[in-house]
Amino acid sequence: MVVHWRKAQDSLQRLAAEPRFGLFSDFDGTLAPLAATAGQVQPSQRVLQLLSDLRELLPVVALISGRSVAALHAKVSLPGLVYVGNHGLERLEAGEVRANPAVQAYRPALQAALQALQALNDEGTHVEDKGLTLTMHYRQAADPQAFARQHEQSVRRIAAEQGLQFFTGKMVFELRPPVEIDKGVVLRELVQTHGIKAALFMGDDVTDISALRMAGQMRQAGECTAWGVAVQAPDAPEALEAAADWRASGVEDVEDLLAWLLAARKASST
Ligand SMILES: [Mg+2]
Known part of the structure; x- marks a missing residue:
């Protein structure tokens, strides 16, 4: 003790x-x-x-x-x-x-990733800027599974290019700073x-x-x-x-x- x-x-x-x-x-x-x-x-x-x-x-x-x-x-x-x-x-x-x-130090990377993700947007998908994280929602896409299959590798690549972590969720891709x-x-x-x-x-x-x-x-x-x-x-x-x-x-x-x-x-x- x-x-x-x-x-x-x-x-x-x-x-x-x-x-x-x-x-x-x-x-x-x-x-x-x-x-x-x-x-x-x-x-x-x-x-x-x-x-x-x-x-x-x-x-x-x-x-x-x-x-x-x-x-x-x-x-x-x-x-x-x-x-x-x-x-x-x-x-x-x-x-x-x-x-x-x-986390603040990753703001430029998040902004760059935001633009890259927006270029992938299709009808019914959108990218949410949560300030410290980014979420790409594809629930409303015409064919969500097809969208995910088609774009997951691109989203992973964008995350890697910006030094961000990639996560999947329910009908979402998420990018977050790798900060513990x-x-x-x-x-x-x-x-x-x-x-x-x-x-x-x-x-x-x-x-x-x-x-x-x-x-x-x-x-x-x-x-x-x-x-x-x-x-x-x-x-x-x-x-x-x-x-x-x-x-x-x-x-x-x-x-x-x-x-x-x-x-x-x-x-x-x-
Ligand atoms: Mg306490």
């Missing part, structure tokens, strides 16, 4: 004293207790105040969640935080919702884009494991002094603690950790 964060106060103290210290956290089950439905989950006034106060003193406070960015923001609504939703596909930063930069995004990838991107030298990530569930592991990898590579906290819950996955450096014993304990960091930050900045 990894040690409780209170036994790691020397390391936490060094984090709090680093000017480029960034705080990164999951939301549900980490900063707010789980409830019967996602809609019923509510962060406490105390945690909102702590996040707000920490944001005043830290270059980045980021929430990384599986919720849509809109649903995540609706629960917290604090200005100045970075909100990352859909496990990293979208984020709200400085008032703007944006696609993940790794998880919370670990997001954590590293945020650390890099914000010039973060020391970081803490907190999470309670399976999807947080990638970020806890990434914290350790960045620390060992000397990229960033990053540490991970596993938030314990009765049904927490075993691999969560194995990937973490320290543990917290629930949402209230996370609040205590945030209060401790805030006090340490204030003490180090005066």
Whole structure:
């Protein structure tokens, strides 16, 4: 079992004293207790105040969640935080919702593929531009099977030429960027884009494991002094603690950790 964060106060103290210290956290089950439905989950006034106060003193406070960015923001609504939703596909930063930069980089390829696909259009088929993916619908074609047989190789070739992945679905061809995004990838991107030298990530569930592991990898590579906290819950996955450096014993304990960091930050900045 990894040690409780209170036994790691020397390391936490060094984090709090680093000017480029960034705080990164999951939301549900980490900063707010789980409830019967996602809609019923509510962060406490105390945690909102702590996040707000920490944001005043830290270059980045980021929430990384599986919720849509809109649903995540609706629960917290604090200005100045970075909100990352859909496990990293979208984020709200400085008032703007944006696609993940790794996906964003494929926009020119998607545009080129869109034009090439439109040239294949036949009566009853159309190409839907979903922004981050393209879908060619052929359900309404005169003979859908014939259309699919005739054009699948061409669509595959267009995807390959643009470096996109090809998928088939129900009466559709789909092209998507070959980007694997998880919370670990997001954590590293945020650390890099914000010039973060020391970081803490907190999470309670399976999807947080990638970020806890990434914290350790960045620390060992000397990229960033990053540490991970596993938030314990009765049904927490075993691999969560194995990937973490320290543990917290629930949402209230996370609040205590945030209060401790805030006090340490204030003490180090005066
Ligand atoms: Mg969670």
